Amino acid sequence: MNGLLLLALAFILDAVMGEPRWLWSRVPHPAVIMGRVVSALDRTLNQGNMQRLKGAIAVLVLVSAAGVTGWLLQHLGTAVTIVIAAILLAQKSLVDHVGAVAAGLRESEQAGRQAVALIVSRDVSASDTSATSRSAIESLSENFSDGVIAPAFWFAVGGLPGIAIYKAVNTADSM
Template identity: 65%
Template sequence: MTHALMLGLAMLVDAAMGEPPWLWSRLPHPAVLLGRAVAWLDRRLNNRTRGRGVVAGLCLVAGAGVLGTLLAQLGPVIEILAAAVLLAQKSLVDHVRAVATGLREGLPQGRHAVAMIVSRDTADMTEPAVARSAIESAAENMSDGVVAPAFWFLLGGLPGILIYKAVNTADSMIGYRTPRYENFGWAAARLDDLLNLVPARITALLIALTTGTIARWQEIAADARRHKSPNAGWPEAAMARALDIALAGPRSYDGQMRDLAWVNGPGRREIGPAQIDAAADLLWRVWAVATVATLALAGLGWLC
């Protein structure tokens, strides 16, 4: 069975099942296990130097690669199920929609829901700020939670997707410019940037093609290059134009306001639950296009 066919089936399983509580209340989720591995390396190796950070990154990549290779020997069913667990389409949409539901109940509920998916300060957010945060998270996580893992499974099978998830987890835990992690987390952050380079642009392209905004690709690219992240700006810029809204802009982290550039600045800024729901709907449309393309690629490989 080809990687394309296994990936297409895994995408369907993930969309149908998501992350069932009955399973992950009994077993540790792979993301939890990866987080524990990163935390163990942090405790053992972190002397705040880049060299030790590189060693930690190599250990993660090697360990994930070996584990993926061993699991792949168990057959295509295990590969499909493992890939489905490592994708995050349904859970992403569920978390994004929860913010819209929360906002309809009241601003405090919306702030609480969005705090589950973003790292910025949420206590003083206005309704438009909550909505922007949820939609930005939707765009960014469509890239690094769905398209990127799918891309690396397509190229490298189970070892490829596990390596990507290990690096992405490390970046989310130690890839920060703080005294403890600025040097030690440098390798994880740069490797994560590298592994997301192509998938982030594919995600933006899928959003633009799906919504008929491909004619604004130059604007998308210009905004993406002004973004604080070398990759997250691409899906965010595409999402902003697809919904005709402004994203990013000033926001607070750890009590400090940062004056960040707007994405699609002329777009609508007074947004709320309706725009969050529109973003969630768009996530499914992009997923559908990607899944059909993957299964078509599998069929083409079978015919050839």
């Protein structure tokens, strides 16, 4: 099946299913697994001498593991490819989080601040409605690139190995 068609189907699946809480409360999300691998590599290799070389080795291990995992999963068939790609896209989650800020602001300034605090790392305790809205829009812009556009691009270029490698490197970068 055409890669762009698979991507379109993954977007549709993500839009419909999003991040099912029942699933991710039972098994770790792939991004959580990637984060654990990055943390383990950091604890193991980010000490002593030759840290640059060790860092390069860590990236090589991370990229290789992600690429091989993506390649293996891709060979399990079209349905698996669509499901995994949908899991690695973050459009529904992003829409839900930013929508929660808008809904919160309709309720009260405090509710808007509480919702935006879940998606930004800065202190928003003194934010007014305008600052809360700007924070949500800035988060939407950055996360749309990191969580939707770039993964879609790398899936279109390299299938599941491409999107898996991108997500692993992006996770390492954010940590």
